[in-house]
Structures are given as C-alpha cells and as structure tokens.
Amino acid sequence: xxxxxxxxxxxxxxxxxxxxxxxxxxxxxxxxxxxxxxxxxxxxxxxxxxxxxxxxxxxxxxxxxxxxxxxxxxxxxxxxxxxxxxxxxxxxxxxxxxxxxxxxxxxxxxxxxxxxxxxxxxxxxxxxxxxxxxxxxxxxxxxxxxxxxxxxxxxxxxxxxxxxxxxxxxxxxxxxxxxxxxxxxxxxxxxxxxxxxxxxxxxxxxxxxxxxxxxxxxxxxxxxxxxxxxxxxxxxxxxxxxxxxxxxxxxxxxxxxxxxxxxxxxxxxxxxxxxxxxxxxxxxxxxxxx
Amino acid sequence: xxxxxxxxxxxxxxxxxxxxxxxxxxxxxxxxxxxxxxxxxxxxxxxxxxxxxxxxxxxxxxxxxxxxxxxxxxxxxxxxxxxxxxxxxxxxxxxxxxxxxxxxxxxxxxxxxxxxxxxxxxxxxxxxxxxxxxxxxxxxxxxxxxxxxxxxxxxxxxxxxxxxxxxxxxxxxxxxxxxxxxxxxxxxxxxxxxxxxxxxxxxxxxxxxxxxxxxxxxxxxxxxxxxxxxxxxxxxxxxxxxxxxxxxxxxxxxx
Numbered sequence: 001x002x003x004x005x006x007x008x009x010x011x012x013x014x015x016x017x018x019x020x021x022x023x024x025x026x027x028x029x030x031x032x033x034x035x036x037x038x039x040x041x042x043x044x045x046x047x048x049x050x051x052x053x054x055x056x057x058x059x060x061x062x063x064x065x066x067x068x069x070x071x072x073x074x075x076x077x078x079x080x081x082x083x084x085x086x087x088x089x090x091x092x093x094x095x096x097x098x099x100x101x102x103x104x105x106x107x108x109x110x111x112x113x114x115x116x117x118x119x120x121x122x123x124x125x126x127x128x129x130x131x132x133x134x135x136x137x138x139x140x141x142x143x144x145x146x147x148x149x150x151x152x153x154x155x156x157x158x159x160x161x162x163x164x165x166x167x168x169x170x171x172x173x174x175x176x177x178x179x180x181x182x183x184x185x186x187x188x189x190x191x192x193x194x195x196x197x198x199x200x201x202x203x204x205x206x207x208x209x210x211x212x213x214x215x216x217x218x219x220x221x222x223x224x225x226x227x228x229x230x231x232x233x234x235x236x237x238x239x240x241x242x243x244x245x246x247x248x249x250x251x252x253x254x255x256x257x258x259x260x261x262x263x264x265x266x267x268x269x270x271x272x273x274x275x276x277x278x279x280x281x282x283x284x285x286x287x288x289x290x
Numbered sequence: 291x292x293x294x295x296x297x298x299x300x301x302x303x304x305x306x307x308x309x310x311x312x313x314x315x316x317x318x319x320x321x322x323x324x325x326x327x328x329x330x331x332x333x334x335x336x337x338x339x340x341x342x343x344x345x346x347x348x349x350x351x352x353x354x355x356x357x358x359x360x361x362x363x364x365x366x367x368x369x370x371x372x373x374x375x376x377x378x379x380x381x382x383x384x385x386x387x388x389x390x391x392x393x394x395x396x397x398x399x400x401x402x403x404x405x406x407x408x409x410x411x412x413x414x415x416x417x418x419x420x421x422x423x424x425x426x427x428x429x430x431x432x433x434x435x436x437x438x439x440x441x442x443x444x445x446x447x448x449x450x451x452x453x454x455x456x457x458x459x460x461x462x463x464x465x466x467x468x469x470x471x472x473x474x475x476x477x478x479x480x481x482x483x484x485x486x487x488x489x490x491x492x493x494x495x496x497x498x499x500x501x502x503x504x505x506x507x508x509x510x511x512x513x514x515x516x517x518x519x520x521x522x523x524x525x526x527x528x529x530x531x532x533x534x535x536x537x538x539x540x541x542x543x544x545x
Contacts, residue, residue: 187385190354191399191441192374201398205389282389282425 064252069259072252076241084244084253085236092260094237095226098154099264102161103222109162110169110218111211117170118177118207119199128174135167139221140228147233157229164225165218172214176207209283212276219268227261305368307332307449307481308353313362315348322348324505326362332448333479337492340502341537346485347453349502353483354379354451367448374399378447382454384434386426386441393422396441412444413437415477416470432463436470443474450480454487468495472517489533493526494519501536509536 046066052058053065060068076088085091113131116123142163146156180203188198230239238257245253310328314321322345330336340346351357352364355371356379364371371377386395396409413419416436426434435455442450452471456464472495475482486492492499493513501509511529513519519526 183381183383183385184387186356187381187387188399189373190356190379191445192372192401193399197399201390202387205387208389280389282427 061249061251064255068252069255072250073256073259076253076256083248084241088241088256088260091236091238091241091257095230095239096264098157098229098237099161099222099226102158102226103165103219105158106162106165106222107169107215107218110166110214111173113166114170114173114177114211118174119203131167131170131174134163135171137163139164139225143228143232152233157226157234160229161222161225165222168217168221169211169214172217173207173211176210176214177203179210180206209280212272212280216269216272219272220265223261223265223268305332306330306365307334307367308483309363309365310353311363313349313352313360313364315345315352315357315360321505323352323360326506328353328500328507330449330481330483332367332481335475335482335484335495335497337484337486337496337499338502339486339489339492339499339533339537342487344502345505346502350379350451350453350483350485353377353449374445376448377451378442378445378449379451379453380435380438380442380455382457384426384431384438384455386429386434386437388426390426391422392418392424392426392429392437395426395437396422396444398441400444408444409440412440415443415474416440431459432467435459435467439471439474443478446478447480450475450482452482452484454485456491457487464491471495489530489537490521492533493529494521499529499533501533503536509533 049063050065050067052063053060053068064072073088076084078087080087080090085094113127117127117131118124139160142160143156146160150156150159184202184206185198188202193201227239227242230237231243232239234240234243238260241257242254245251245257306329308328308330310326313323313326313328315323326349328349338346338349348357352360353366353371354377355364355366355373355375366372366376369376386392387398390398393406393409393413396412397405400408402408410419410422413422416439418433418436418440421429421433421437426437429437438455455471456467459467468491471482471484482496484492484495489499494517496513499511499513500507501511503509511533513529515523515525521527521530
C-alpha cells in the first residue's frame, strides 16, 4: 500500500533526469529546481487521495484510491479482456491512431487555411467567415449528425477530432500572420525584400508564437473530442473502456482510462512546449549571451 | 528660400545623391509636403530639422521609396526612388528583426555573393563583431542602433537615411554614436540625410542644416567649420540661435 508514493516519486525523478540534459544553457539549473517544486502539490494530492481510503472517508467503489487504480491498470495491461476490447495498451494504440489521423488532418487544414486567409485578401474573404461559423458550432452537437452521415465506424470519430483541432489552430495562426508588426513589414520593404522573402523571413516567423499557442489549444480540444467520440458506439479504445467501466460499475477502470487520457494530454503539451522553447529561443534572451 | 541647390561636395561622384522636385504629399485634406524641392549632393551630410508634425518623417519615407502616395519626382543617384536600391534607412527604433540573430539581421536582403562576410565586416566597423551571434532582444539600446547602422551600411548605399536614430539613447551613448556615424561617413562617403529634432546634433554633424516648415524647405544653413566642432564657439552659438529662431523658438535666454 504505502510503497506506491515513493515509487511514483522515483518515477517523477527519473523523468526529470531525462529532461535536464536536453536543455543546454543557463536556464537548466533553474528549470530543474522549478520542477521539483511544481511536483510537490500533485504528490500531496496523491497522498491525500490515498488517505481518504486509509481512514475510510469515502467509499472505495466511488473513489478508488491510487493504489487500487494502479493495480487495476496492471490488470488491464497484463490481461486481455473481451469486455474492454482487449488490453489497455491495445486501447491506447487504437485511441492514439484516431488522434494522430484526426489531428494531422485538422492541423494541416488549419495551417493551409490560415496561410491562404492570412496572406491573401481573397482568401480572407472566402475562408474567414466560414471559419468563424465553424468556431461557433457546438462541436459535440455534431455527433448525432455525423452518425447519420458517416455511420459508426472510424470516420465520424476522426472527423470530430479533425474539426476540433482546426478551429483554435486556424484562429491563432491567422491572427498571428495578420498581427505581424507593421514596422517590420516596412523594414522588409526598405531592405528591398521581395514577397517570398518577406513571408518566409518576417511574416511566418512572426506568426509562430501565436501559432504555437493555437497548437496547444488545438491539442487540448482534440483530446476532449477523442474522449467524446470514443464513448459513442466504439468497440475499442480508451473511451470504450470508460463506457464499459460505467456499464459494469467499475470505477477503478474509469479512473485508469481518465488517468491515461491525462498523461497523454500532458505529454503532447510537453512536446509542443519543448519545441516552443527551441523555436522561440529569441524570446528568452537569458541563454543568448553564452 | 524654397529651392535648394548646392555645389558638389564630394569628389569622384558628380551625380546628386538625391533630387526631389515638386514633391507633394497629402493625407486626406491635410497637405503635409507641398511642392518641396531638395537636392543632396553625393557624399554630402545634410541634417533636416523641423518642429514635430512638419512632415520630417513623411519626407524621409518618400525619399526612401517607402511611400507610394507621393506626387512629384524623387531620384536617388539618378534613378527613381525604389526601396533597397541605393538608399538605406536606419530607423528611430533600430527595428531589428527579433527572431534573427544580429549577423542575420545585418545580412537580411543583402544582394551580394557572400552575405556572411559582408555582414561580419559591417559589424566589425561598428565594433560589434563579438555580438554577431546574439539575439536582438539581448542588446542595449546603443548596441541595437549600431547593428541597425551596420545593416544600413552593409548595403553600401549612395544615400544613408537616418531617422532620429539617437533620439531614444542616453546623452553619453548619443555622443559616442554621433562620433561613430561621422567616422563611417568619412570612410564610406555616402550622402547622409539625418532627421533630428536636436539642433546641437545637426550642428555637430552636418554640412548643411535644412529647416522644414510649411510643407517645404524653408531655410538652410551651411556649416563650414571643420569637425570636431566646438559648440561653444561664437560662430556655432550664432548658428544655433539662428536655427532656433527659424524653428520659432524664443532665444532671448541664450547667447
């Protein structure tokens, strides 16, 4: 029982040690101690969560303690259960595949649309009103329509994720392109840059910070869309596991799936942030004097 | 009073660096420049002063080819003014591209075979070669302006346009920068059009000081004194007060 907390701490420590060498420069030391401090409150939450069970404050069927969630996770990993569509890792792969295809489609569409709308007047007039409409669509209200149109296979799920991903990325990338400092455009003109050079050297790099903010928002919404899509007439995947857990009144199982979703969300956000730190190094001038 | 023409200042180049004829610029009903005439000889250092709102920046943008809404004729080294062609601008705010390292800022848009060498040489000249790999946001205000100067110089312009480049700097840095600009001007001999609100700066640097008023060049003063100039000499004080009077400033407290 009590072995779990030291173990998760050790895991957290291992992850930190993996991270640190990837960050050269003076920021490294500060980032490491920052992570330890940031880890304190989640660990405290885990401890309190476990204590609710130790002191019988909440019924374990309503709120299974971390230890039970972990052992349930192990069961789901080590045994293939027909009720849950196979093992946990199989469900994970199925979900990741949906997410990857849906997000790739939506993300690519968002970038292409933002470029066309951001760089041409005609594109803006043609595309932006439509995107503003899509933005106000209640995404999950589309689910029944999608079922009617596309059936209950892979397609409606992927499309739901794609549409979820399109909106924030498009909006941010578009406003990023349009928001590039007019003085820098004038500079480009005074240096005699042609249109292609102005776009590649000034406009696109200038739009990158906003685009990355959009990318992170898009990832967040796309994960939500995945959860929703998978709870409706799926027969495999993490959302399906949640659905089945509800059917069989297995809160342990639901918690395992929720935690896997959380980890996936954090992981993708973390990847974007790593990229952000590299690509936007000019904004954090601390390391630049080296 | 209106048309300004001067004998050639620098040897070797006979063609005027800038010729402006009948320049007019209106924003809506407001006419900012009206039938303006201006000539800057090759290698000549000209300062342009004027009260705020008199159109100094408008004239500067027109000469740099950045304003497509002007009427009249503007020729730089005999050719119609076109951005990036014979004219280079150092802006008031240095205007470095923040996501390009210092050397890449200098090399941006250079049309030579080896942009790296050209950028390095320009940075050497402003004494910033050791910062060539830095991000612009890590530079001090004076350093940023020196990079901006290097970027303009690397283009080997016939006309160097300086838009109050030292306005935002502290007094000490400004003096250093003025010396730097003089040194670069003497070495490369471009014509310089310096827009400034600082009469002392104009008198310290320029061959000729123009006063912009009522949409045209209303007055000009030629300064023959060799550089470096003693701003406390009787001649300079007289020129100084004369210019202030042209600008409509009461000078009774001075002299």
